[in-house]
Every structure is written in C-alpha cells, then in structure tokens.
Amino acid sequence: MITKAKINEFIKKIPPKSEILRSTIMLLNQGELIKAAKVATEDLALSAYLRDLVNKPIYGFANEVNEVSQIFGILGVERSQQSVYNYMINLLSPKNWHFFKLNKTSFSHLQAELSTSWHKILNHLEIKDKEIQNSITLLPSSIIISEALFCDKKDDVELLRSASDIDLNTILKRLCGMDLFDIAQVIATKWEMDPTISKIIQASSGIKPSEDEQINKLGKWMHLLLFYTLSKPTYIEAGLNDFIEFQIDYVDDIYEDFATLMEIQ
Amino acid sequence: MRAIIKDGVGVFHPQGFLDGASSTSILSIDDIEATLKANAGMILVSLSKVIFFNRNGLDAFVKMFHKVREKNHTTVGFCDYDQKKYDAIMKFYKDELFFSLFETQEIATLFASNYSNQTKNVLVYSDDKSQRAAMAIELHDNGHNPIVVQTKEEFKAKSANEDAYDVIISNTYLGQMGQSIATRVTGNAIIYTVSSFLDADIGNTFNIEYHNNSLNVGFRLFIFDAYKVISMNIHALNFFSKLASSAAEYNATICFVGLSFDKTPISFKETLEDSGIMFFEQMDDILQNKELLDELGGTSTANIKNKRALNKEIVSKLPNFIGATVQTIEMMTNAKAIKETANVHQIDIGDKENKVASSIGFYGDIDGMVMLVFPLEIAKKACELLIGETTDDQELILDTLAELVNIVGGKVKTLLGDAHISVDITLPRTYKDINGFLEIASNKKGVQVDLSFNNDSFVFFLTR
Numbered sequence: 001m002i003t004k005a006k007i008n009e010f011i012k013k014i015p016p017k018s019e020i021l022r023s024t025i026m027l028l029n030q031g032e033l034i035k036a037a038k039v040a041t042e043d044l045a046l047s048a049y050l051r052d053l054v055n056k057p058i059y060g061f062a063n064e065v066n067e068v069s070q071i072f073g074i075l076g077v078e079r080s081q082q083s084v085y086n087y088m089i090n091l092l093s094p095k096n097w098h099f100f101k102l103n104k105t106s107f108s109h110l111q112a113e114l115s116t117s118w119h120k121i122l123n124h125l126e127i128k129d130k131e132i133q134n135s136i137t138l139l140p141s142s143i144i145i146s147e148a149l150f151c152d153k154k155d156d157v158e159l160l161r162s163a164s165d166i167d168l169n170t171i172l173k174r175l176c177g178m179d180l181f182d183i184a185q186v187i188a189t190k191w192e193m194d195p196t197i198s199k200i201i202q203a204s205s206g207i208k209p210s211e212d213e214q215i216n217k218l219g220k221w222m223h224l225l226l227f228y229t230l231s232k233p234t235y236i237e238a239g240l241n242d243f244i245e246f247q248i249d250y251v252d253d254i255y256e257d258f259a260t261l262m263e264i265q
Numbered sequence: 266m267r268a269i270i271k272d273g274v275g276v277f278h279p280q281g282f283l284d285g286a287s288s289t290s291i292l293s294i295d296d297i298e299a300t301l302k303a304n305a306g307m308i309l310v311s312l313s314k315v316i317f318f319n320r321n322g323l324d325a326f327v328k329m330f331h332k333v334r335e336k337n338h339t340t341v342g343f344c345d346y347d348q349k350k351y352d353a354i355m356k357f358y359k360d361e362l363f364f365s366l367f368e369t370q371e372i373a374t375l376f377a378s379n380y381s382n383q384t385k386n387v388l389v390y391s392d393d394k395s396q397r398a399a400m401a402i403e404l405h406d407n408g409h410n411p412i413v414v415q416t417k418e419e420f421k422a423k424s425a426n427e428d429a430y431d432v433i434i435s436n437t438y439l440g441q442m443g444q445s446i447a448t449r450v451t452g453n454a455i456i457y458t459v460s461s462f463l464d465a466d467i468g469n470t471f472n473i474e475y476h477n478n479s480l481n482v483g484f485r486l487f488i489f490d491a492y493k494v495i496s497m498n499i500h501a502l503n504f505f506s507k508l509a510s511s512a513a514e515y516n517a518t519i520c521f522v523g524l525s526f527d528k529t530p531i532s533f534k535e536t537l538e539d540s541g542i543m544f545f546e547q548m549d550d551i552l553q554n555k556e557l558l559d560e561l562g563g564t565s566t567a568n569i570k571n572k573r574a575l576n577k578e579i580v581s582k583l584p585n586f587i588g589a590t591v592q593t594i595e596m597m598t599n600a601k602a603i604k605e606t607a608n609v610h611q612i613d614i615g616d617k618e619n620k621v622a623s624s625i626g627f628y629g630d631i632d633g634m635v636m637l638v639f640p641l642e643i644a645k646k647a648c649e650l651l652i653g654e655t656t657d658d659q660e661l662i663l664d665t666l667a668e669l670v671n672i673v674g675g676k677v678k679t680l681l682g683d684a685h686i687s688v689d690i691t692l693p694r695t696y697k698d699i700n701g702f703l704e705i706a707s708n709k710k711g712v713q714v715d716l717s718f719n720n721d722s723f724v725f726f727l728t729r
Contacts, residue, residue, distance in 0.1 A: 001596040156596045159675050163668040164651050165269055165278045174650050175599050227316070231281035236290040242266075246280040246314045255316060264282070264317060 001156055002149050004176045007183060010148050014092065017191045020046070021088060028072070028081045029130070036080070037069035049087045049108070058112050078133040079119060085137035086111045088191060092144045098151040100143065101238040111140050113229055117262075121221050124261050131194040132218060138201045139226060141187055142169075142180040146243050167245040169205065180244065181205040206247030217254070224251040224258050266291050268300055268308060271668075273458075274377050275305035276344075276370065277326070280314035285321030292325045300329060301336050306458060307377045308333050311370065313345035320357040330364045334441060342366055342440060344373045351436040365440040372434055376403050384549065385409045385431035390420035391438070399439045406492040406523070408548055453694055454486040454552070454561075455479055460493035463501035471504070477511075478626045478691045481634065483705040485517045486561050488551065492523035502533050509540035518561045522548050576729070579633050580609075580712060582681065583727060586635055587714055589676035590725050597647035597669060598718060605715040605722075612706045612713055612726050614638055614699060621663065622702040623670040623695045627677060629688035635677065636706055637670060638699070638724035663695040670695070 017025075020043045027036035040046050047068050054071045055064055065071055072080040086108070093107050102110075118136035122128075146168045150157055160166060173179040185198040196215070203210040203219020204226065210216040227246045235241060251258070258264075268275035279291050300308060310326045312318070323343075330341040342365030343354060354366060367373035375385060387404055389411050391397045397413050404411040412430070414420045424433050455476075459467070476487070489505075497505075509519050520543045526534055534544060543561070545551055551558060591602045614620065621644050624636040639647070641662075648665035649655060656662060674690035681688050696702035711728030 001599060003599060153596075155676075155679070156592065159593070159672045159679075160596070160650070162267060162269065162675055163271075163672055165276075166651070170653070171650065174653060224316075227281040231283070231287045233286045233290040236287055241291070242278075242280055246316070248280075248314055248316050251316070259317070265319075 001153055002172060002175050004178070006149060007176055007178060010145070011183065011186050011190075014187055014190055017088065018043070021084060022192075024084055025081060028077055028084065031077055033072045033077065033080065034069055037067075037072045040072075040084070041068050046084070046087050049090060050083055053083055053086065053108060053112055056109065056112050058109075058116050078128070078130050079115070081130060082115055082119075082134050082137055085134050085193070086115060089137055089141050089144065092141065092148075092187075094144070094147055094151070097147055099147050099154050099157075100240055100243075102143075102147075102240075106234065106238065107140070107143075110143075110229065110235065111137070114139060114225065117225055117229065118222070121225065121258075121261065124257075125217075125221070127218075129196075131196045132200065134193070135197040135200040135218070136222065136225075138184055138188055138193065138197055139204060139222060141184045142201075143240065143243065145180050145183045167242060169207075169244040179205070181208070205244065206250045207245075209250065220251050220254050221258065223247065224254065228258070228262060228264075266296055268303060268305070270303055270305050272374070272377075273306040274370075274374065275300065275303050275308045277308075277310045278314060279310065279312075281316065283315050283318035283322030285319070285324070288322045288325035292329060297329050297332060300333060305339060307340040307373065309342055309344045309367070309370065309373055311345040312343055312350055315350075318350070318353070323354065323357065327358070327364065334363065340365060340376065340441070342373070344368070344370050346436075348436060355438075362438065363440050366436070366438040368434065368436045372432060372437055375407060375409055375432060375434075376400075376439070377407075386429070387411050388420075388423055388430040388433045389413045390417070390424075390435045392417065393438075396438060400434065400437065403439065408492075453484065453696075454488055454558070455484050455692065456488045456490050456548075458490040458493075460491075462495055463497035465498075465500035465504075467501050467504050474628060475689070475691065476508070478628045478632070480512065480515045480517055481626055481632075483624055483694050484692075485515065486520070486551075486558070487512065487517065488520045488522055488548070490523065490548065491521050494524055494529075496528035497533065502536060505537055505542060506540040509537070509542045513541050518543065520545055520551060520561065522546070522551065578631050579727065579729065582631065582684070582686070583712055583714075585680040585684065586677055586727050587725060589680055590635070590637065590673050591716065593669065593673045593676055594643070594647055594718060594723070597650050598643060600646075600718045602723075603717045605717055607712065607714045609710065609712050611708065611710055612636070612703070612724070612728075614703070614724060615722070617699040617703075620699050621666060621695065621697055622699060622706075623666055623693055624702075624705070625670050625674040625693040626691040627674065627681075627688040628691070630686045631681075631688060633727060633729040635670075635673065636702075636711075636724075636726040636728065637673070638702070638726070639666070640721045640723065643718055643721050643723060659697060663697055667693045667695050 020039055024036050024040045027039060050068055050071050051066060054061065054075065061074070065074060075083060090108060090111065093104065097103060114136050122133060149172065150168060157168070160171065169179045181202050184201050188198045199210055199212065199215045200218050200222060202208045203216050204222035206223045210219060229235065230240045266277055266279065268277050333339055333341050344367040346368065351366060375387065387409050389397060389400050389404070391400065401411040401413045414423055420435065427433070512519050519541070522545045524544060551561065595602055619641045620638055621641055622636065622638045624634055626634045644662055644666050645655065647669055648662055651665050651668060652661065670693035674693065678688055678690055706726065709728040711726050714725040716723045716725060
C-alpha cells in the first residue's frame with residue numbers, strides 16, 4: 001500500500017528553505033522585526049499568507065492589517081517566527097486534498113487555531129522559549145504527510161478500518177517501520193529547524209514519550225490540544241479526528257489543567 | 266464513523282471530545298443506516314478514547330441505540346469507561362436507561378454469547394438487586410460461572426483476591442438485552458442465537474438466503490444457541506424440520522444447544538431428532554470436543570449438493586473479483602502481485618504443503634464464491650498489518666485471514682456496487698487443511714487465476 005520508496009520520494013520532493021525565508025527567520029531570531037519585514041516583503045506569497053493569516057477572526061484584530069512590518073509588529077518576535085514557519089509548512093500542502101476534506105483555507109485556519117491555542121498554553125505554563133513557541137507549526141505537517149501518502153488509498157484505508165480500529169500512523173509504522181512523526185522530523189531537519197521542535201513533535205504523537213521531563217510535558221499538552229482541535233465538527237467532517245490514535249492515558253495528568261484553561265464544561 | 270464488527274459485536278471508537286456538535290458530525294445518517302443493516306448481535310460505543318463528553322455528546326449515540334433496538338432488538342450500550350464516566354452516564358440517563366453499560370469490551374463479550382472464550386469465573390456486584398440477578402442469569406445462560414456478592418463490603422473483600430476470578434464485574438448495567446437472531450462464526454461452525462418464544466415469526470426473522478449461501482460456501486455445522494428460548498410452537502417445529510431436511514442434502518448438521526423442554530412438548534424433540542437435528546446441553550460439549558466437531562462437520566465439507574455452472578455474467582465481472590483480491594493482498598503485504606495464468610477448469614493447487622485457504626460467498630444480483638489459497642508465509646505477512654506483530658499462532662492467523670477475506674468480500678461488494686450490481690456477502694470460511702478445502706472445491710469448475718507475490722504462488726478461484 002505504502003512503501004518506503006514512496007516515503008523517500010515524498011521527502012525528496014520537499015523543497016529546501018529559500019534564502020528569503022532563511023533570512024527572515026534569522027532576522028526575527030535577532031529581534032530585527034523591521035529588517036525581517038523588509039526581507040519578507042520580497043516574497044509575495046509569504047506576504048499574502050501573513051496578511052490572510054493575521055486577519056482571521058481568531059486573531060481578533062478590529063482593523064485590517066496589511067503591511068508585513070505592521071503584522072510583525074503586532075505579533076511580536078515569537079509569533080511572527082511561528083507564522084513564517086506555518087507558511088513553510090503550508091507550502092507543502094497539496095493544491096487539492098483527496099484523503100481529507102480540506103482546502104487551503106481550512107488548513108491554514110487549522111494552523112491558526114493550533115498556533116493561538118499553543119500560545120495560550122505556553123503563557124499559562126509561563127514558557128517564553130522561541131523554539132517551543134515554533135514547535136506547534138510542525139504538528140500539522142503530519143496531516144500533510146498523511147494526505148500525500150494516503151491520497152489514493154482512501155478506499156483501502158476504509159476497508160482496513162472496517163476490520164480493525166487502526167489509525168494512519170500505525171498503518172504506516174507497520175508497513176514501513178517509519179511513522180508520520182518520524183517523517184515530520186525529517187522535514188524539520190531538512191529545514192534546519194531547532195532539534196527541540198522535533199523532540200516535542202515526537203512526544204506529541206502520544207506513543208513516544210520523551211525522557212526529558214519538560215519536553216514530555218509539552219508533548220502531552222500538544223497531544224491534547226491536537227485532539228481538542230480535531231474534535232471540532234469541521235475537522236471531524238474533514239476526516240481528521242482519527243488519523244492518529246488519541247492516547248488518553250498519556251494526557252491524563254494534565255487534563256484538568258487543560259480543561260480549566262480552555263474553559264471546557 | 267462506522268462500527269467495527271467482530272464476532273457479532275459491533276463497536277464504535279470515537280475519540281477526543283464529545284459534545285452535541287462533534288457527535289452529530291461523528292455519526293452521520295449513513296453511519297446509522299449502515300449500523301441498522303449490520304448483522305451484529307450487539308452494538309457498543311467504546312469510550313476508551315473519549316476524554317470529555319456531555320449529555321448532548323452521548324445523545325447522538327443514544328438516538329442510534331433507540332433505532333437499532335427498535336429495528337433489530339439487539340443489545341446496545343456504552344463500554345470501556347472509568348468510574349467517573351460511569352457516574353456521569355448514570356446521572357445523565359438515570360430514569361431512561363434502556364441501553365447497557367459494560368465496564369470493558371471483555372465484559373460486554375461475556376454477555377454476547379461469545380464462545381470463543383472458555384467458561385469464565387465471574388465475580389458480580391451491583392448495588393441494585395435486580396441487576397445482580399439479571400447479570401447472573403445472563404452470564405449463566407452464556408455458559409459462565411457467576412459468583413454474585415450482595416454487599417459492597419463483601420465485594421471489596423472478594424475482589425481484593427483478583428486471581429480467584431477471571432473477570433470482576435462491578436460498574437456494569439444491563440439494559441434491554443438482545444432478542445434477534447444474531448449470527449457469528451466460531452471456528453468453522455455458524456452459530457445462530459435465538460431467544461424467547463419461537464413461532465411462525467422465525468420464518469421472517471431467519472435469513473434463509475444467508476443460511477443457504479453459507480451452505481454453498483462450505484459451512485457444514487450450524488448451531489442454534491437456544492439457552493434463552495422459553496418455548497417453541499408447531500410452526501417453529503415445522504420450520505426447523507424443513508431446515509434440517511435441506512441441510513441433509515449438503516451433509517450438514519444442525520444442532521440445538523441449551524434448549525429446555527420445560528414449556529416445549531418433549532415430542533418436539535423427538536420430531537426434530539428424526540429430522541436429523543442434534544441436541545446438546547452446553548456449547549462447550551461441541552466446541553471443546555475436537556473429535557465431535559470433526560464428526561459434525563465443523564471441519565469437513567464433504568458432499569456438495571449442487572454443482573452449478575459458471576455463467577457469463579459472473580465471468581464478465583472477473584476483473585472486479587481479481588482486482589479486489591489483488592489490491593487487498595497487495596495492501597496487506599506491501600508486495601506486488603504478478604498474474605501468471607488464468608484458466609477455466611477444476612481447481613489445481615499443486616503442492617499442498619504449508620498452505621491455508623479461505624472462501625467467501627456472495628449472493629444477490631449474481632451469486633457465487635471466491636476461494637483463495639495462500640502460502641502460509643503470505644497469510645502470515647498479510648495478517649501482520651492487522652495483528653501488529655509476527656505470529657505462528659495458527660488459530661490467530663486463520664481468524665485474521667477471515668478478516669482479510671472479509672475485506673476482499675467488502676471490496677468486491679463495493680466494486681460490483683459501482684457497476685450497479687447489488688450483492689451481499691457471507692461470513693468467510695477458513696481452512697487450515699488443504700484436503701478439507703479440496704473436498705468442497707475439487708469437484709467445482711471455475712476460473713482459476715494463479716498469482717505470484719514475492720515469488721510465492723497464490724491461487725484465486727471463482728466458482729458457483
């Protein structure tokens with residue numbers, strides 16, 4: 001169904017980080033918001049993405065924000081960098097989705113929802129680390145990978161699931177010995193993302209807890225956030241709710257805290 | 266979301282957060298329709314991967330339970346919950362609890378007449394006296410050994426000694442239990458569960474087409490699980506006598522297990538015995554007795570009544586059947602199939618060593634049977650994806666093989682449906698012994714396609 005060769009082919013097709021993106025991220029890292037905005041403006045697609053993203057209702061700005069320098073100014077260093085990473089992940093998304101009922105708009109909406117909630121969680125946990133802020137951006141790549149690998153296997157997956165409660169991650173692991181999160185890690189490495197990001201993403205799979213206490217804790221919050229978000233009707237209808245298996249025991253000890261923060265009643 | 270049906274139990278596995286908005290998205294009208302059509306004796310919703318739910322979130326499933334009960338009279342309920350979830354459900358549905366609550370799927374299975382397990386020693390406690398009694402009766406009827414405790418203190422004391430019991434039941438509630446004719450396969454016997462009063466209605470509720478196709482596929486042992494039958498009348502007697510006569514033409518055996526003659530005239534038993542029907546007190550009297558099982562046809566397939574010819578209509582659909590089989594095996598093994606030869610003749614397997622076989626029937630607009638002969642290694646490889654590990658446990662391989670063949674059947678059904686041909690499929694039958702398989706297959710003419718997967722030969726045979 002899926003072979004290692006198909007995974008390698010997918011990885012091979014991932015473009016390297018462009019010079020503009022590399023410079024934008026570096027300047028943001030140095031806190032040079034104006035210089036970063038100037039470089040980012042050279043990439044028209046990036047500018048358009050940022051404008052579209054920041055004007056989504058979830059960001060709650062009263063007036064339309066148009067200039068990249070304005071956007072970076074409003075978002076601040078961490079969230080600006082996060083948005084650029086979201087853009088990079090978005091570059092991998094397909095023109096037409098076949099396996100999941102998604103499109104460019106709904107996918108970027110999902111990215112925005114995850115990013116704003118992650119920001120809220122990190123504020124609650126009093127974590128300011130930039131790389132940890134950015135880590136959420138890699139999570140939706142697992143959805144893109146699933147789409148890319150399973151897009152023409154929808155019927156097969158449905159038949160397999162009629163016999164067994166099996167998720168895409170497990171299917172992939174059993175067939176190729178590599179799961180969605182391993183592939184996400186390869187992407188992160190290719191794009192020279194900080195290793196912490198990959199570690200948190202691996203922990204957020206819920207099946208590979210980290211030995212590092214803080215990374216494991218963040219993995220739990222991210223795993224729970226993912227399922228909180230994917231339990232919304234739009235994403236259930238998109239077929240995202242069960243693309244990986246929810247590890248309820250893994251998040252048990254943080255659930256009460258999460259429910260209070262997200263005001264779940 | 267669709268229920269996964271295994272051993273006659275259909276289970277939904279929602280995950281994450283269940284509220285009014287999400288649950289209606291999880292369970293569409295089509296999903297409910299598919300559940301109503303499913304041939305399951307029990308429909309459950311597992312809460313093992315649900316971290317949060319409210320009443321609105323459960324209501325969508327409870328509405329489905331209502332529909333399933335109303336149409337099929339099967340047992341419905343939630344399972345796999347902890348104390349907190351149990352208390353919440355009890356609070357939400359306090360006075361309207363028609364469905365059941367099973368702490369785990371394993372516990373639910375004890376009430377689903379599943380004889381694939383040995384008789385269990387079950388410690389039972391409920392603070393409701395009538396529940397305690399109901400559970401004890403159901404467990405006993407299903408061949409288990411319930412040990413009922415009357416007080417919480419006694420339960421605490423006894424349950425502390427976990428090793429003394431196979432299963433401990435406390436947070437479980439029995440709602441309305443099943444009454445339909447559920448069907449399941451244990452080994453290669455088909456078990457029908459009948460209950461209550463058997464009268465002329467049995468002719469309507471029993472799926473005779475399904476039964477006949479099961480005979481055609483090669484099932485030779487049919488057991489009526491009749492522990493819960495209160496009595497039968499003359500109309501039911503005539504029905505079973507006719508069923509026995511038609512089974513005799515296939516050299517098949519029909520048995521009744523657990524039927525009490527307290528309220529049924531004992532003369533009925535003699536009449537049924539004269540028709541060839543056999544009676545046993547316990548299911549294990551048959552299923553645990555390998556010699557008897559062989560004798561009754563649980564492993565044999567001799568003497569096929571009708572040798573029907575292949576027709577043009579079926580042969581014209583051959584690519585659909587081959588496509589479904591090849592795609593499924595390729596999907597499960599991650600190996601490419603190469604078609605070697607295709608001929609119309611009687612099946613020719615060649616080397617019979619280290620091979621297993623399976624067959625599945627289809628009926629409806631067209632009817633026939635797909636037979637597959639696997640090298641054991643391919644069967645093992647194909648099953649790895651479902652099992653998650655390599656195994657040499659032959660029973661587990663055959664069970665999983667049945668699921669795999671069921672997937673092939675499902676795929677055939679879909680492909681034919683796309684061509685506007687409506688068919689239903691029988692339960693798959695597996696054969697660990699190729700000689701047993703050949704008893705049913707060797708005198709049939711069909712299309713044989715030899716395929717090769719990683720240099721292992723694989724036989725596909727389409728016949729009627």
